[in-house]
Amino acid sequence: MQRRPPLGSRPVSIVLALLSAAxxxxxxxxxxxxxxxLHALVVPLIAMVSGSVVIVVVCLAVGGVLTGRDVAWSxxxxxxxxxxxxxxxxxxxxxxxxxxxxxxAVTSAVVPVLVGLALGERPSTVSTVGVVLALxxxxxxxxxxxxxxxxxxxxxxxxMRALAAGIGFGGYLVLLSRxxxxxxxxxxxxxxxxxxxxxxxxxxxxxxxxxSGPSTEEVDGGEHGVAKSVRLAATGGIFDAxxxxxxxxxxxxxxxxxxxxxxxxxxxxxxALAGAVDGERPQRVQAIGMVMAVLAVALxxxx
Numbered sequence: 001m002q003r004r005p006p007l008g009s010r011p012v013s014i015v016l017a018l019l020s021a022a023x024x025x026x027x028x029x030x031x032x033x034x035x036x037x038l039h040a041l042v043v044p045l046i047a048m049v050s051g052s053v054v055i056v057v058v059c060l061a062v063g064g065v066l067t068g069r070d071v072a073w074s075x076x077x078x079x080x081x082x083x084x085x086x087x088x089x090x091x092x093x094x095x096x097x098x099x100x101x102x103x104x105a106v107t108s109a110v111v112p113v114l115v116g117l118a119l120g121e122r123p124s125t126v127s128t129v130g131v132v133l134a135l136x137x138x139x140x141x142x143x144x145x146x147x148x149x150x151x152x153x154x155x156x157x158x159x160m161r162a163l164a165a166g167i168g169f170g171g172y173l174v175l176l177s178r179x180x181x182x183x184x185x186x187x188x189x190x191x192x193x194x195x196x197x198x199x200x201x202x203x204x205x206x207x208x209x210x211x212s213g214p215s216t217e218e219v220d221g222g223e224h225g226v227a228k229s230v231r232l233a234a235t236g237g238i239f240d241a242x243x244x245x246x247x248x249x250x251x252x253x254x255x256x257x258x259x260x261x262x263x264x265x266x267x268x269x270x271x272a273l274a275g276a277v278d279g280e281r282p283q284r285v286q287a288i289g290m291v292m293a294v295l296a297v298a299l300x301x302x303x
Contacts, residue, residue: 025269084168
């Protein structure tokens with residue numbers, strides 16, 4: 001049975017988990033902005049490649065030893081993450097973001113929490129309350145306004161895709177956490193390599209790689225707009241890689257159930273950035289979710 005980590009490591013792991021959430025949130029915002037002009041599969045491909053370049057440099061500097069098990073866990077994590085991403089975008093294409101986003105976000109947090117508990121993790125009572133509080137906070141913060149033209153009723157197939165995407169995202173977190181500490185940050189790079197392979201295969205299957213232009217709004221902004229979107233996607237990839245690194249460091253210092261719940265608060269960073277850059281005011285439910293998220297972090301910290 002794995003109980004809470006030594007007292008000295010808890011503040012560090014919490015900071016790392018929150019840095020992971022912030023990095024993922026920024027990456028989500030940049031990727032979402034880039035996808036207005038680029039195909040939904042092209043954006044993560046660019047992001048994966050740009051992030052991998054940075055991770056290669058970091059891995060060579062830090063070192064580490066990969067075992068066969070580490071490679072297997074990492075590659076499986078990369079495949080799960082890529083399939084989850086493709087499934088998430090397919091769910092968004094079929095249903096409202098206000099349903100798909102929170103459903104997948106909460107599921108991605110529930111999966112590692114349940115796995116952590118099944119593996120014998122036992123957070124303190126206060127930390128457990130914080131983890132439980134984080135789940136509805138994630139759903140509220142990820143809640144989006146219903147866009148004009150979106151269907152009011154959600155098809156069961158869309159719900160299943162959103163759940164499948166969340167399971168895939170959560171599976172990525174679980175699988176990556178199984179790698180050894182001796183491997184340092186190499187699992188992140190191996191996972192991204194596997195993700196790139198899957199995304200390239202999907203892009204080739206759907207003919208995305210044969211398209212030279214943006215998916216929509218080609219007229220507005222022209223080539224300059226596309227080039228800007230490519231830069232946004234590449235920058236988002238660097239932040240996404242940072243989120244992977246911070247998560248891996250955090251989960252090696254603390255319980256999977258705790259770290260996964262905290263890093264899943266990344267929609268708060270996306271909403272905050274959208275407000276600061278695009279002037280989008282958070283909805284009331286999102287504001288409530290942010291307050292709950294702060295309280296959840298406080299409880300986990302105290303616990």
